[in-house]
Amino acid sequence: MSQYEDEFKRKIISAEEAAGLVKSGDLVAFSYGREATTLGYALVAKAGEVENVRVHVPTPSRDFGWYDPGFEDFFSIELCFVLPVARRMMAERRGDYLIRPIYWTMEPGLRPAPDVLFVEVSPPDAHGFCSFGASLWDKKEATQNAKLVVAEFNANLIRTYGDNFVHISEIDYFVEHMPTGQAPGTTDMLGRRDKGPGEIEKAIAENVATVIRDGDTLEIGIGGTAEWLPRLGTFDNKSDLGWHSENTVPGIIRLVMEGVFTGKYKTLHQGKVVATAVGGGTREEMEFVNMNPLFELYGSRYMLDPAIIAAHDNMVAINSCIAVDLTGQISAESVGPTMVSGTGGQLAFAIGANLSKGGRFITVLTSTSRDGTASRIVPQLEPGTIVTVPRTLTDIVVTEYGVARLKGKTQRERAEALIAIAHPDHRPELRKAARKLFWP
Numbered sequence: 136m137s138q139y140e141d142e143f144k145r146k147i148i149s150a151e152e153a154a155g156l157v158k159s160g161d162l163v164a165f166s167y168g169r170e171a172t173t174l175g176y177a178l179v180a181k182a183g184e185v186e187n188v189r190v191h192v193p194t195p196s197r198d199f200g201w202y203d204p205g206f207e208d209f210f211s212i213e214l215c216f217v218l219p220v221a222r223r224m225m226a227e228r229r230g231d232y233l234i235r236p237i238y239w240t241m242e243p244g245l246r247p248a249p250d251v252l253f254v255e256v257s258p259p260d261a262h263g264f265c266s267f268g269a270s271l272w273d274k275k276e277a278t279q280n281a282k283l284v285v286a287e288f289n290a291n292l293i294r295t296y297g298d299n300f301v302h303i304s305e306i307d308y309f310v311e312h313m314p315t316g317q318a319p320g321t322t323d324m325l326g327r328r329d330k331g332p333g334e335i336e337k338a339i340a341e342n343v344a345t346v347i348r349d350g351d352t353l354e355i356g357i358g359g360t361a362e363w364l365p366r367l368g369t370f371d372n373k374s375d376l377g378w379h380s381e382n383t384v385p386g387i388i389r390l391v392m393e394g395v396f397t398g399k400y401k402t403l404h405q406g407k408v409v410a411t412a413v414g415g416g417t418r419e420e421m422e423f424v425n426m427n428p429l430f431e432l433y434g435s436r437y438m439l440d441p442a443i444i445a446a447h448d449n450m451v452a453i454n455s456c457i458a459v460d461l462t463g464q465i466s467a468e469s470v471g472p473t474m475v476s477g478t479g480g481q482l483a484f485a486i487g488a489n490l491s492k493g494g495r496f497i498t499v500l501t502s503t504s505r506d507g508t509a510s511r512i513v514p515q516l517e518p519g520t521i522v523t524v525p526r527t528l529t530d531i532v533v534t535e536y537g538v539a540r541l542k543g544k545t546q547r548e549r550a551e552a553l554i555a556i557a558h559p560d561h562r563p564e565l566r567k568a569a570r571k572l573f574w575p
Contacts, residue, residue: 142304150174166193178253232477252284265303343364352400382411388421452488464524501534529542
């Protein structure tokens, strides 16, 4: 019997007991990535028994109920990423949005320490260490900062190398995970479900392939068109690619298994697949990652450090966006002032890729909205739109109609390059607007 087994058993309480630790006025924090769902449902059941509880849910993927009207007196919700389950709440201004630094973690003292942290881990091993599974993000740092840590233990979570563990001595209580319909380790780390690619996404994938070189180290942002690239053949004919990213999007693990991603030429962590999380893998792929020395997970503060990103030669960051204006300003998080997503790591990777020797920052988007009526390359961003990446960092923009290289161009040249990859139906209007903006 492990010396830690008794300690583990002593610390196990029920979800209801864990929720009872939360007092009115407390700050309760969840973590990025996979949420402690059993604890979340137990806490929302306390509505009416507590009031003015601030709940920090950075990436809301599970509908616990408190995003609906009527919970405001009990729970005040703050987010860092506006996912579908919380969009109505944010549109109605019933929740708040925390603007995070590019590292995704706060310096000590900038924000109050959570009174209670709810976090998901594996059961402890023989040495007393628990894994954060395939979804590390900020969990280790959050565990170190919280006043009280309640861990929901889930035996299905994988273990990885890197800095993806916490000792039982750093956890105050454990609650057993109760399955709620999602298979641990196989779902998307931010809880989305995509509808599948079409011919437009396939054309974008082919265009992106033209700017990727053998030996590049890649990052691909979560969501949108970019996430489909590994499954649409963009990298199939490349060799010795490297990986340094936040999430490991679907398709990457398979390409590691097939020898496309080897990390042979990586400047840091040579030969390793390095990320904050591994998302959307099949059971076979997750078993391949489990305790595989090829994979290392590190926290957001390290992975999103622009200096670490820039230290990789030939660092290529690929991200999606909502709209690009004719000067190259990129919005990836709002439609006008209405938040529909979040900054995430896009700005950090834009900076890092621009500073990297041989680096490239690639932005991908379909040329029009889903119904085809609106151009996503626009003369100017709608008033109130959040600028995720300033025009000074915008490098390469790709649509189904081609590749626009903006670095080193004047605003007139940028406008012409972007109009050339806009949908043909919208080009006349864009040219007319450009003439008014940039010519006498």
